[in-house]
Amino acid sequence: MIDFDPFSHALHDDPYPVYEQLRDEFPVIHNPRIQLWVISRYDDVYEGMRQPLVYSSERIGMPAGASERTATRAPMMILMDPPAHDDLRALVNRSFTPRRIAELEPRVRAIASELIDGFIERGECELFSDFSAPLPTIVISELLGIPAADREMFKEQSTAVVAASGPGGGSSEDAARANQIMAAYLAEQFAEKRKRPRDDLMSALLEAELDGRRLTEPELLGFAVLLLIAGNETTTNLVSSACVLLAEHPDQRARLVADPGLIPRGVEEFLRCESPVQGIERDLTADVVVQGEKIPAGSKVFLLLASANRDPRRIADPERFDVGRHPNRHLSFAFGTHFCLGASLARLEARVAFEEILRRLPEFRVSGPVKRLHSGVIRGLLEVPLEFETA
Template sequence: MALLCGGMSATSDFAPWSPSFVADPYPAYAALREQGRAHWFAPTGQWLIPRYQDVQALLRDRRLGRTYLHRFTHEEFGRTPPPPAHEPFHTLNGHGLLDLEDPAHGRVRRLVSKAFTPRTVSGLAPSVARLASDLVASFVADGGGDLLPAVAEPLPVAVIADMLGIPESDRPLLRPWSADICGMFELDPSEESARRAVRASLEFSAYLRELIAARRAAPGTDLVSALIAAHDEGDRLSEQEMVSTCVLLLNAGHEATVNTTGNGWLALLRHPEQLAALRGDPALVPGAVEEALRYDTPLQMFERWVLDDIEVGGTRIPRGSEVALLFGSAHHDPARFDSPSRFDITRTDNAHLAFGAGIHYCLGAPLARLELHAVFGELARRAPGLRLASEPRWKPGYVIRGLEELLVEL
């Protein structure tokens, strides 16, 4: 393992439970990149991978997987099975595209893609634009406030709820369920976090099973009806696969869009020359969204299991290990990005990894971009005097990194 001068470990500044680290992890990332390509991090028992080229390659390397259960038992892999009380969460998570591996992954993705098509996403554009316009108009009329609950959070939840055909009266349930389930993706979640995730998994799954039953009896034009109808050579999605797909769409779409909006607008407000350029030229909106996804990415770390021995920079990482791919570090790697610490909405060579790579590339990326383009464009156009009202606070989570609040005024 590489050491810093004076014998200090390269991971000494990597402190994912520290509020100061979460607020600005980028200096620690620079130290990791400078000192090597793979670093053992004892507190979590993971290998940290900080450089872009390695992160990108390992995302595509089939010797790694989001799960190992398609090849090994827990015992064969040298891992302790999760507590039986956590089973509802793992059943829900384990049947979603994010955690499946081939051949199950390819089968489910092919079937889901028949329902969640590019045409489905493009057809949402008018309603997404209308929702973004209404939310920003209300926010401006109120004179500002916390951008997150007023604009960033309602948009993706409303879009997913519309897609799934969830009645408006039930939509307040969705955000708390999403937040509680996503708490399990943090490093070493507490037993209390697990308890909340299990409860949310049970409640959300039960809700969706009722919704699926209703759509079987009376199909509509929503995504749930399309998932029920999707078939391929006689094969169909199981009910659990449909439930897990719907939950993943909400969780991934909600967390990515909300945190990219918050983190991205904080970056714009801290770089007034970039914000002025955006306000002056609506054609810069797509570039601003891509730069927000790179510069302060909402998903800082993506974990993979090592299914067969690999080597990274001369370091052998054996089967049974876990690697932590540091997206936030990769996005600031000067070997890949010119002046990576510069926030530049006109950046053209911007091959960020915010939506992943390989077979697990985010199926919802086009929808996330549609939502982000709409909300960034509306805020730039309709809130020309937008400015920070106070220094924002960061949520304690590191893996899914976002702001607690973003107070702004007009």
């Protein structure tokens, strides 16, 4: 048996051999110490996401067996099951359709390009702070309508929230404090936009109606905090992890440099190989049987997306990093009810980021030790020193 703990620092260095062992030997494993069941094969992870009422999202982040949702939790759709989830989701879906998102491309490119301008002359950069952290923060802040001066504070708070997140442990006090700081600030911003509406998502949320009524203050805050966190951390880590992957596989990078039309497929492969969300937490509302193992109602389960993405039962030659892979049925944006709202935006940001990076600094190297983010859910990096010759 292995003592699988999503918070283990040793696991974060290289989780993939552990995932392989789980899939092959313990596709359903219970860790009594942290009261967590871990499910690691593609078909089983997929099946869990197909049943949102059995694999419930309402107690994500709460200890296993907790009976009530705490009153202090913000009403966020990511923490809700249908039908309440679907009503909230319908309010924002139209702001994130592929067509609406495609309109952002020129602005995303301008931001990416300005960030590269900021360091290219130096021949080196620290990718996290110079590029992969600010890019999605600026994009989502502009969409929501957050003043430029406050973005850095948001990035810090959202990193604190994800660092503390994950099933079976983690310091939720830090996350709670960070959430409070963000909520207090956002309440001020909503008050300001109520007086003077702008053409941004926060103003649109103030106008939105749910069953003929306006959103409550907690609902408004829940939306804004969710979009800020979900829109920030995942995309940052995708870009950082992908740069390290490309530095380690110069042959694959050369393919993208020679044929930028391949970058969208490359992005899907980055997502598959280094899923920024390693797994999603759920609580069972009924007994289930997975791989012949009964998991009782009330259990907390972790659906390991990143392991599903490398399951040879569904993905051909999964340990090979192939930027031209097609089809690529990774589960990194989840599936079904909670399929990532920002998938089109994340794909756009990552494609544009790599179009610009590979055009302007096609020959980069990792020039020193990287610093890993330790979180129970998010796979990512906090420091990535790069050096390069410019194109």
